[in-house]
Amino acid sequence: MKDLLKIYENKEPEIVFNWKDAETDAEGWTVINSLRGGAAGGGTRMRKGLDMNEVLSLAKTMEVKFTVSGPAIGGAKSGINFDPKDPRKHGVLERWYKAVSPLLKSYYGTGGDLNVDEIHEVIPITESSGVWHPQEGVFNGHFKPTEADKINRIGQLRQGVIKVLENINYSPDVSRKYTVADMITGYGVAEAVRHYYDVYGGSVKGKRAVVQGFGNVGSSAAYYLAQMGAKIVGIIDISGGVIKEEGFTFQEIKDFFLTKNGNTLQTDNMIPFAEMNERIWSLETEIFAPCAASRLITQHQINQMIDTGLEVISCGANVPFADKEIFFGPIMEHTDERVSLIPDFISNCGMARVFAYFMERKVQMTDEAIFNDTSEIIKKAIQNVYNKNNSKLEISKTAFEIALKQLI
Numbered sequence: 209m210k211d212l213l214k215i216y217e218n219k220e221p222e223i224v225f226n227w228k229d230a231e232t233d234a235e236g237w238t239v240i241n242s243l244r245g246g247a248a249g250g251g252t253r254m255r256k257g258l259d260m261n262e263v264l265s266l267a268k269t270m271e272v273k274f275t276v277s278g279p280a281i282g283g284a285k286s287g288i289n290f291d292p293k294d295p296r297k298h299g300v301l302e303r304w305y306k307a308v309s310p311l312l313k314s315y316y317g318t319g320g321d322l323n324v325d326e327i328h329e330v331i332p333i334t335e336s337s338g339v340w341h342p343q344e345g346v347f348n349g350h351f352k353p354t355e356a357d358k359i360n361r362i363g364q365l366r367q368g369v370i371k372v373l374e375n376i377n378y379s380p381d382v383s384r385k386y387t388v389a390d391m392i393t394g395y396g397v398a399e400a401v402r403h404y405y406d407v408y409g410g411s412v413k414g415k416r417a418v419v420q421g422f423g424n425v426g427s428s429a430a431y432y433l434a435q436m437g438a439k440i441v442g443i444i445d446i447s448g449g450v451i452k453e454e455g456f457t458f459q460e461i462k463d464f465f466l467t468k469n470g471n472t473l474q475t476d477n478m479i480p481f482a483e484m485n486e487r488i489w490s491l492e493t494e495i496f497a498p499c500a501a502s503r504l505i506t507q508h509q510i511n512q513m514i515d516t517g518l519e520v521i522s523c524g525a526n527v528p529f530a531d532k533e534i535f536f537g538p539i540m541e542h543t544d545e546r547v548s549l550i551p552d553f554i555s556n557c558g559m560a561r562v563f564a565y566f567m568e569r570k571v572q573m574t575d576e577a578i579f580n581d582t583s584e585i586i587k588k589a590i591q592n593v594y595n596k597n598n599s600k601l602e603i604s605k606t607a608f609e610i611a612l613k614q615l616i
Contacts, residue, residue: 209605210536212612217534221264222282227307234290234300238308241267242282243315244615247349249274249563250285251321252330254292254301263287265534269526270560272535273553275611276589277560279567281350284316292323301333309337315349318342319559322501326389327370341365343563351567361567368566368573375575380431380465388562388578394428396558396582397497397524400550402436403587404520407594408548413437415519416455416493420444421500423471425524425556427464429497434461438495442488445500447472449484451491492516499524506530507539514546519600523552536608544604551604553611554589558582 223240237260240248250270263285271283286308290300301324305312312318312334319342320326326342334342341362347353353361371388373379378395379386402412417438419430422445430440439455443464450456450464450473467474479487489512496513498505498521505528521543531537536544543549561582565571572578589607597606 209609209612212616213536213608215616216612217268221267224260225308225311226260227304229290229300229303231303232290232294232296232300234288234304236286236288236304236308237263238284238286238311238316239263239267240282240284240316241271243349244271244282245280245350246352247315247317247346248282248284249317249343249346249560250283251319252286252288252304252324253321254288254290254297254323256289256291258287258289260287266526268534269553271615272608272611273557273560275614276554277557277585278564279346279350281346284318285321286318298329301329302336305333305339306337309334309339312337312339312342312345313348315345317344317346317563319563320389327387331366331370343567346563347567357569361569364571364573365563365566368578369562371573371575371578373575378575378579380462384466388575389559390424391428392558392562392579392582393556394425394430394499394524394558395432395579396561396586397425397429397499397522397555398432398436399583400522400555400586400590401433401438401495401497401520403583403590404522404548404550406587407590408600412495414439415495416441416491417495417497418442418444418488418491418493418513420496420498420504420528421524422464422468422473423499426497426499427468429499429522429524430461431465433495433497434458441493442484442491443473444481444484444488445471445473446481447474448478448481449473449488450475450477450479451484451487453491489513490516494519496521497524498528500528501525502527503530504528505539507542510539510543518547520548520550522550522555524556526552526556528552536604540604544602546601548600549604550590551607554586554607557585561585
């Protein structure tokens, strides 16, 4: 696996598009790792301090993810080095998408990512640049549909991603109008845990869980885990956190979800971040869902969790460990050899899978059909790993081997 990984990591990307904004100091890159299957896909992120290497590593991550979620295309990513809190953000995005629109019309599909919203920014701004849909390039490059078929499938995509959830099994509050895009990634993180226990033995019910991050992914993962009967004992995010060693009730987790402030936890009983960061890693827990930013978790933190009886990690963040390597650095490898580690390209593939699902011909548009499809894709990926290696250890190593053999 490591030899395959080295070949894959060292392969130069096929296309690197570099842009410098004429009106601000913003700089952006689209990195297309390969045009496998005639197209490539990956979201657009914005943060101050971002560089091309970050975008390249994410493009390679996307390519691995597509081996699970489909379609069978190459990985790509766009990144803009700019402060997302700057009031000039919208203008930067307008000029960026205008510059990159020829790629989006031909062979590249994008979506939302860190600090760039799919529904309120990506879709309307790309449309104003003459792109039918942010995924139009994947249709043209990979599917090569007739004009009528493209119109129908883009219609499905447009309707599906922003579809308001109506089924109380998937929405914390149907009156709040949560969308598929709001909930699907966190749902997949939770479903990965459920399928892990179904395949490897045991049950999620009654298991204690710690969640890192309380944005869209972390809050929805916590919600669905609690709905399954897991006991959330701790939540940590950038603003602080909460601990309840006997586990928060489902209603308490639901209330945290409904009262969060944007992407942060908000409660009267908030423990300051410094104290949380000292305490949370030594809580007794079986399940860990890292859903914050990439490359945060240290080996010391993971060792503390392993010592308290940790069983399974379901990654909501891409590359959650503080390794410098693109994939599978020493902290990730150390973790994979000691607990069941479900890699990000399986557990957080929900949004990528939703795009793939809506690109198919005439699919069901119900909440149940959309969410069940993501669940089944994750279940299949975990079962494939088990079929190759039925040990609870080295799950990520095995999953990478399966993926890389499709790419090299």
